[in-house]
Amino acid sequence: MIIxxxxxxxxxxxxxxxxxxxxxxxxxxxxxxxxxxxxxxxxAELRRYYEEQRERARALAREFDISDEEIERRIDRELDNHDGH
Structure with missing residues (x-):
């Protein structure tokens, strides 16, 4: 701001x-x-940042690229764990 x-x-x-x-x-x-x-x-800093983000995205894709059956199993496991508390 200039006054x-x-x-x-x-x-x-x-x-x-x-x-x-x-x-x-x-x-x-x-x-x-x-x-x-x-x-x-x-x-170089921007390149490193985007490469880290790309690797994070790939790791998340590997972790969450699951079938409908696996989704149902995970839901059942979480609900069972919450019922046990």
Whole structure:
């Protein structure tokens, strides 16, 4: 967010507007850096992230790619376990 103000003669007002806007921008950038926002990720970091997500998706697909009969068995097991408590 950039805030600027100026008053007086038009030239003075314009100079003040530019100066206060620049100061506001510098303050905004310094708070943004202090906020701890991460820098833009590198290509290698993005590649690693997407490869990890792809492997997770494959593992979940292997775990949950089951038949209707297996679904029924799992439901029965869970219901039996809840009844036992």
């Amino acid at each position: 600027g103000f100026g008053f007086g003669s038009p030239l003075t007002a314009l100079i003040m507007l530019l100066a206060t806007s620049a100061i506001s921008y510098v303050i905004w950038r310094s708070f943004r850096k202090l906020n701890g926002r991460p820098n833009k990720p590198t290509r």
